[in-house]
Amino acid sequence: MTNSVTSSGAATPLISPPSSSLHPSQTVSNIQNLIPLTLDPQQVQYHSWAELFQVAARTHCVMDHIDDTTPDLMLSKAKWDQIDVVVLSWIYGIITHDLLLTILKPGSTAREAWLRLKNLLHDNKSARAADLENQFNHDQLENFSSVASYYQHLKMLSDQLSDVDQSVSEQRLVIQLINVLSRDYDTVGIIISYTSPLPSFDIARSMLLREETRRGQHFDNQPLVTQLALVTPITPHVPNPPIISSNNRRGVN
Incomplete structure (x- = not known):
């Protein structure tokens, strides 16, 4: 509040407008x-x-x-x-x-x-659940750039299934993760599947990521010729067998 002075010299109060309170x-x-x-x-x-x-x-x-x-x-x-x-x-x-x-x-x-x-x-929970289940069961690791991206995809599908009242257990997530592994991950896949009880989804992912990293480092350290051999199967050359005529089978006098 401030005061103003009138022409008569008397001070009159000036009332400031109340500040608007924001919600x-x-x-x-x-x-x-x-x-x-x-x-x-x-x-x-x-x-x-x-x-x-x-x-x-x-x-x-x-x-x-x-x-x-x-x-x-x-x-x-x-x-x-x-x-x-x-x-x-x-x-x-x-x-x-x-x-x-x-x-x-x-x-x-x-x-x-x-x-x-x-x-x-x-709405249409049954139809959405069927579509999500189909993706969950049939999407393959080979269609993703890395184990991490496939893991994230599975997790997203799992969350969406839960949203339509079709919860996915931790065990099923792990089983699905190892079921789609390529032969490159056979060893770590066997270790996970034979662990009792099964590791958590996050631990299984970590194991696969370590294997993915190890394989990448191993590949990078190889000479160029070896790298090409790893990604391009080489069919061994087998020479044509000699043609043996019927006269040479028993010898000719």
Whole structure:
């Protein structure tokens, strides 16, 4: 508060306008800084994305905009509606373009968009589960650049199967990992399969990565001619057998 002086010399107080208090949600300039995953059903598990979103919602006091909890009674309806638009923009901002066009509706609240998205990704669970199972069982290691990339692919499929109520056990993950190994990994594959109990998925991956690294180093240390022989099978040259006439079989006098 400051004072001003009138022409008569009397001081009159000047009241500063109250500073507008921002709701925690209105301090977020970019939701992707809080939720680094863009929801893509082909790559990101819905359950993981939703968990990250709800963490951000709880942190910024907006859970009542996506679930059925009682709205904040300290807020006016106009303020609550304003914050709801903020939350709605969060949802729209971290999903794929195709998902956005699917759930976008004029005048939607954040909760309505949240429920449409949830219902969409939980529809046709049986069909999605069948497709994911087919990928899980038939994708081969040879189609991936490394053991690490194949491991990540299996883990992603496992998460997506869990999202459609088809959880994959740790043991099944390990078995699938060693079932697709090429003959180059026979030794380490046998070690893993005969370990009782089976090692965890992460430990099996580490064992295979060490073998992959060892094989790469062994290959790099070979002379160029040897490297070519390792990647290009050489068919030995077998000379044509001599032609023996019928007269020479027993000898001719």
